[in-house]
Amino acid sequence: MKNITLCLTFMLLAGAFSLQAQTQESPAALATAKFSQLYGLSASQNAQMLKIQERKYRNLSEIEPLKISDPVLYGQKIRALQQGNDKSIERMLTQEQMKIHQQQRTAFREKKAQALKEMKSSGASQAAIDARMLQLDIESLQ
Numbered sequence: 001m002k003n004i005t006l007c008l009t010f011m012l013l014a015g016a017f018s019l020q021a022q023t024q025e026s027p028a029a030l031a032t033a034k035f036s037q038l039y040g041l042s043a044s045q046n047a048q049m050l051k052i053q054e055r056k057y058r059n060l061s062e063i064e065p066l067k068i069s070d071p072v073l074y075g076q077k078i079r080a081l082q083q084g085n086d087k088s089i090e091r092m093l094t095q096e097q098m099k100i101h102q103q104q105r106t107a108f109r110e111k112k113a114q115a116l117k118e119m120k121s122s123g124a125s126q127a128a129i130d131a132r133m134l135q136l137d138i139e140s141l142q
Contacts, residue, residue, distance in 0.1 A: 028053035031142075035089075038104075039097040052088045056081065056141065075134045082137055112136050 025033075031053045036046050059081050066074035086105065093101055115136060119129045 026054075026057075028057050031056075039093065039100055041097075045092055048092045049089070052085065052092075055088075056085050060141065075130070075137075078134060078137050078141070082141055085141065108136075108140050 028050060032046060032050045035041060035049050035053075039045075041049060063074060063077045063081070066077060090098065090101060112133060115132055116129065119132060124132075
C-alpha cells in the first residue's frame with residue numbers, strides 16, 4: 001500500500017512539473033513572437049522563424065563554455081552565429097519585411113558605431129572596446 005501511495009505521489013508531482021514546463025514559453029518561442037509582431041509573419045514564416053530561433057539558442061548554449069575558456073574564439077563564434085542567424089531570417093522574409101529587417105540592422109550598426117566612438121573618445125582600452133562590442137553583439141542575438 002505504501003508503494004502505491006508513493007508511486008501516485010511521484011506521478012502527481014511529475015504531472016505538475018510537466019504542466020508548469022508547458023506553460024512557460026521557451027526563449028525561442030518568445031523571440032519568434034517578437035519577430036512575428038515586428039515583421040507581420042505568416043503562419044509558415046512563424047514555423048520557420050521558430051526553427052531559426054531554436055537553432056540560435058541551441059548554438060548559444062553550445063558555445064557558452066568558450067566564454068571563459070577561450071574568449072577570442074567565443075567572440076568569433078558569436079559574430080558567426082549573428083551573421084548566420086541574419087542570413088537565415090533574410091531568406092524567409094518578403095521584400096516588404098526585408099525593408100524592416102534592413103532598418104533594424106542599420107539601427108544596430110549605428111548603435112555599435114556610436115558606442116565605439118564614445119569609447120574611443122573617452123580613452124577606453126582596446127580590450128574594453130572589444131568587450132563592449134561583443135556585449136552589443138550578444139544583445140542583438142537576444
